[in-house]
Amino acid sequence: MTSDQRPTTAALSVGGQDDDLEKRLDDELTAFNTAACGGATTEPLTVRVTDEAGELAGGLTAWTWGSLCSVDMLWVRDDQRHAGWGSRLMRAAEAEAARRGCTDMIVSTYSFQAPGFYPRLGYRERGRIEGVPGGHEDVYFHKRLPVAEV
Secondary structure, rough: EEEEOOOOOOOOOOOOOOOOHHHHHHHHHHHHHHOOOOOOOOEEEEEEEEEOOOOOOEEEEEEEEEEEEEEEEEEEOHHHHOHHHHHHHHHHHHHHHHHHOOOOOEEEEEEEOOOOHHHHHHEEEEEEEEEEHHHEEEEEEEEEEEOOOH
């Protein structure tokens, strides 16, 4: 099939959550990306903080892929905010990412969340995208990680 040809028996559908589609796309893109990047595989990374009662007080989810670590979510419970947990969560993730061989970390936050937080940890703003509801922006940050000591 050339780039000018179109499939003749294809169907397009639009809907809500589709777990099967999400799984298939993830599998297909992971295989493609792994092949394109010399076999680098994606590994999950989590950091959790619990209070004295064993309840979740904060956490971070991320993934590492070769030399890159990307933070997906960072959250600290209201009553634990401004106690340094966000910084500790990020530093723990950075240390683990470096231990895994990562040299770079990326994270994004909305302009109404924490764009002032990440520069205090050494992250540099790399871009902003308008169009977030309420007139806000998606703000992207990057940080080079120090080489991990073995």
